[in-house]
Amino acid sequence: MDEIIEEPGAGRRSRGEGRGAAARRASRSGGGSGPAMPYITRKIQPYNVLDEEGLQLIEHNADIVLEEIGIEFRDDAEALELWKNAGADVKGQRVHFPKGLCRELLKTAPSEFTWHARNPERSVRIGGNATVFAPVYGPPFVRDLDGNRRYATIEDFRNFVKLAYMAPSMHSSGGTVCEPVDVPVNKRHLDMVYTHIKYSDKPFMGSVTAPERAEDSIAMAKLVFGDDFVENNCVMLNLINANSPMVFDETMLGASKVYARHGQASVVSPFILSGAMSPVTVAGTLTQILAEVLAGASFTQLIRPGAPVLFGTFAASISMQSGAPTFGTPEPALVSYGAAQLARRMGLPFRTGGSLCASKVPDAQAAHESANTLNMTLLAGANFVLHAAGWLEGGLAACYEKFMIDQDQLGMMQKMAQGVDLSESGQAMDAIREVGPGAHYLGCAHTQANFQSAFYRSALADNNSFEQWEIEGRKRVEERANTLCRSWLDSYEAPPLDPAIDEALLAFIAGRKDSMPDAFT
């Protein structure tokens, strides 16, 4: 797809005001605890766990899987017909790929592209040295600010969109930040997409639970960005999970086809709990992931050459004792590091990681597991990071307090990604000369000149003395996060939205809702 650098919605009339002013205001209002950060441009190198020989071995094995075992496309006839025409060997729903076919098809996929926000200042790059964080995706439950665990509602959904909008280190609004189960299942995508547009101006994701819901997402995006812009630029990233092992189901293929047809991005992600959906080994899991991604990602290019597509990897393991999913453990980290290397060799943007954990509360287990995952995510060089904040309980619950704690950690990753400043000021030889042996740097000129930006400043960490901490009520970090979260939600201000667009969106939603009966399953 061509990268048409065009003002979103340009040419649409009845705008209440110019986009530039709105953007500037939105930029100011977005920072919950500081100015909004742009997406990350990594200046540090990715970390590698496989050498050339290992990479070639896994690529060779994945080719064998694709050719000899094959991948199932559980779709209507269209997908299978497309594969037949492309030269694959199709037996029932099983597609066998001649060596090199998938890689050949993927040559048309962009290695980098822009994911456009309705506020152009919030648009982000996907690929290369860019890293973009997005909130947790998919939880049916929330752990709310009163410590209750309950089903999520559209109000929770709205709150997490607001928090993601306000979090300086969060670069996108995400997608299904939680499942608003109080809205009929066949209509909730309309409210979700609307909420992203209305309450945030960061880039958002589309619905993937049915082809018609993907079409609705596209239609709503067109009301915001304009028809031509959407058809020629990426305004939505869309999560297309493989049904591992080695299956793409009808729902995911249906959504992927819609998005690819309209030039929107698919994040093709094997969803792997090693030991259940893949072998118990890292190399075996990587082989299967690579085969699945090669098949699923190249499929988007059959639909529309040039459609953006990501190499996705959701990696966790199961407990071999209980079968329960585990997070933050070493083996999935090795999988993600390895998958990132395979993606770079393929020239596709890469998605993995986040702040994953199995814990039921935002305790030290949650933090250890999340930090193990998040440190890996940054160093692996992930380009798109779903579940970067708010994930609790194996993804079953979105947690307000954990969202706040996680977004603080994302800010640290952003600083880490800047690497070492080797400028003259960075070298600080003047400071070392000025201070000399036995003195201190607190008051020296270099410190005075740089103290504002010197170190990442956490809004949640308590670094005070024990005595001061006692005086302040012996609070744990989740209590401080709770307070900060309430204050953000209280002070939230929506970014401006052209009333005409708002009206058009509401009218579209009303029409679509009227056209179908409520469904809750």
Add this chain to the structure above:
Amino acid sequence: MDEIIEEPGAGRRSRGEGRGAAARRASRSGGGSGPAMPYITRKIQPYNVLDEEGLQLIEHNADIVLEEIGIEFRDDAEALELWKNAGADVKGQRVHFPKGLCRELLKTAPSEFTWHARNPERSVRIGGNATVFAPVYGPPFVRDLDGNRRYATIEDFRNFVKLAYMAPSMHSSGGTVCEPVDVPVNKRHLDMVYTHIKYSDKPFMGSVTAPERAEDSIAMAKLVFGDDFVENNCVMLNLINANSPMVFDETMLGASKVYARHGQASVVSPFILSGAMSPVTVAGTLTQILAEVLAGASFTQLIRPGAPVLFGTFAASISMQSGAPTFGTPEPALVSYGAAQLARRMGLPFRTGGSLCASKVPDAQAAHESANTLNMTLLAGANFVLHAAGWLEGGLAACYEKFMIDQDQLGMMQKMAQGVDLSESGQAMDAIREVGPGAHYLGCAHTQANFQSAFYRSALADNNSFEQWEIEGRKRVEERANTLCRSWLDSYEAPPLDPAIDEALLAFIAGRKDSMPDAFT
């Protein structure tokens, strides 16, 4: 120093039994939740944040610091005399080093050596691809199992030595695991060294708070290992902090001289809170660290060429708002990664990191900060890791619960360090063929054959369903850690110690204690 591979204590008489049998029993009894792990031999690569140009720049700047600014050696005349004779320019206590002098002296320092334990099966390698974990060092307080924060006692000291002995992922017994403030300050080192010998058979550290306490540590080690063995092998690692910026004080130099003279290892560690003891920048801090280590480490070679010495780095920052130390933030991680690179180029073993945090309780803040530090520690390729478990509250308190949580994480690092198994079993192609699209791997032959060792198994993480977790009492990880800690301490069994050695140690201690009045300051 020659690596004399000699059985510790060989030739000493009056041993109650052969060392082999004792070692085997000790090995069995050591594992609190599983078999003891050997020290880590990393199969993964270290992570680099500086390129060749950056490294050369910092080395160049450090040479300027050494030559033009100089380092203060606040010692009696001996150190200054040694430097004069070596060709340095000494003005008062300030030593200026001609370019290349320190590096030339360091050519005699070993790049790898063995740190011997009284049980040879517990001896560890320091340097190269080896990583060795040690407990927290130095806290005057403990956070005990009843949740109280109080001054540490010799009983706490004993408990942490027991826990370090039982923790499968802990490779050494450490040093001042906490300050036993109920023992006179001038006698406490005797009880500390004795406790390490009596209650553990893992390698331990010596006292550095005065030259005569270092001599006592040596004397006690000789009662265990034999005179010749000690003089020719490393049986103690010893923490020699620089008094940053650019000062080595009399206490540290005194201890370092004693240990180097007896061929024992010095861990020369600039203790850096950036912004106070070093510039606010990463590159400036690295320059100062390198200069300090070059001076302090090469000094050990003036005392005894070949004495083992480590490039140490304790890196943290201060809050520029409050002046309080902060941990787990990005800037010190960059410092440690960079320092590791500088150490590798110098051919010295490297010490950094641990499980550092500022939090007052083992909450998510503690865990995030610790995990950020620990992940960096492993990937930086640290050879010796002090504070690997139990550190709380900026190092002011040793926490029982956090010790248990941390040691679980150390086990994860150990697994991570194994990297990706690319053997035929690792590739798992048979499993992928057997299972095929749409099935699962739970029962396949490959999974059955490998499930025991497939994934790191945490003894503390709760991966169960929310409902199961509720039934089990809604416990946070520190509650589970508390229970596990109590059960370890209840089931502790001391490793065997030759009664004759025990008697000799107790007699030595009694004699030394009788020779001086109690001092508490």
